[in-house]
Amino acid sequence: MRLRGVTKIYGETRAVDGVDLEIPAGSFYGLVGPNGAGKTTTLSMIAGLLRPDRGSVEIAGIDLARRPSLAKRQMGILPDRLRTFDRLSGRQLLYYYGVLRGLKPAVVENRIGDLARAFDLTDALGRSVAAYSAGMTKKVMLAGAMIHSPRLLVLDEPFESVDPVSSAVILDILQKYVAHGGTVILSSHGMELVQRACSGVAVLVGGRILASGSVDDVRDGRTLEERFLELAGGTSAVEGLEWLHTFSD
Numbered sequence: 690m691r692l693r694g695v696t697k698i699y700g701e702t703r704a705v706d707g708v709d710l711e712i713p714a715g716s717f718y719g720l721v722g723p724n725g726a727g728k729t730t731t732l733s734m735i736a737g738l739l740r741p742d743r744g745s746v747e748i749a750g751i752d753l754a755r756r757p758s759l760a761k762r763q764m765g766i767l768p769d770r771l772r773t774f775d776r777l778s779g780r781q782l783l784y785y786y787g788v789l790r791g792l793k794p795a796v797v798e799n800r801i802g803d804l805a806r807a808f809d810l811t812d813a814l815g816r817s818v819a820a821y822s823a824g825m826t827k828k829v830m831l832a833g834a835m836i837h838s839p840r841l842l843v844l845d846e847p848f849e850s851v852d853p854v855s856s857a858v859i860l861d862i863l864q865k866y867v868a869h870g871g872t873v874i875l876s877s878h879g880m881e882l883v884q885r886a887c888s889g890v891a892v893l894v895g896g897r898i899l900a901s902g903s904v905d906d907v908r909d910g911r912t913l914e915e916r917f918l919e920l921a922g923g924t925s926a927v928e929g930l931e932w933l934h935t936f937s938d
């Protein structure tokens with residue numbers, strides 16, 4: 690996956706500002722940055738959900754702007770805010786994810802069973818997704834992102850709201866996927882998890898990449914969290930909230 694000069698501007702806000710990034714096939718790549726840094730905007734442009742104002746996105750050598758259908762076929766995506774067709778049951782949702790990706794119904798049925806077992810959703814498949822918890826919704830959408838065995842998974846905060854057991858299962862699934870040649874790019878606020886699981890990382894601050902490369906190179910002898918705090922502005926002294934310490938009762 691290759692980004693060249695990718696830029697997105699909303700009015701006065703340069704949400705993503707000339708990002709260059711190359712992620713080799715078979716990488717497990719983390720995109721980290723403070724709130725509002727441009728992670729979701731960047732991932733949405735990689736996924737083809739948002740069009741860059743400038744720059745280009747290439748997926749498996751395919752230019753996303755020139756051949757969008759072919760490029761999108763290579764990807765499975767977990768979008769921000771979990772917008773989905775939540776009046777469907779989990780089984781129906783996964784079924785549509787599969788057949789809309791061109792799989793035969795019998796193949797989809799088999800894969801739904803396998804994914805539901807892996808993500809511990811078997812008992813929930815008959816219920817409407819609107820009635821799922823946040824973590825269950827994330828898991829069913831992650832299962833949907835994988836159902837057509839894409840080359841690249843673009844995952845916006847896949848571990849947020851997911852319980853520790855399910856997180857470990859998801860991590861294991863993703864690591865095996867990468868070990869077999871798949872590529873993952875995910876955003877996360879979990880520095881410890883990114884340091885432990887990812888091979889590469891990019892630190893995005895104010896729409897720009899301040900550091901990128903292998904996790905060990907980026908953290909440079911410190912923990913990723915320490916390096917992140919240094920790059921993202923650190924723990925500046927909080928002033929102006931003294932009134933919070935004078936209780937009003």
Ligand SMILES: Nc1ncnc2c1ncn2[C@@H]1O[C@H](COP(=O)(O)OP(=O)(O)OP(=O)(O)O)[C@@H](O)[C@H]1O
Nearest residue numbers: 699702703704722723724725726727728729730731
């Ligand atoms: N649709 C939009 N219209 C206007 N501004 C937007 C829009 N989407 C994002 N922005 C702005 O672009 C910037 C980057 O937002 P983005 O959602 O990409 O950040 P993020 O790194 O994913 O943040 P978080 O960690 O909080 O999820 C922010 O300043 C945000 O307010």
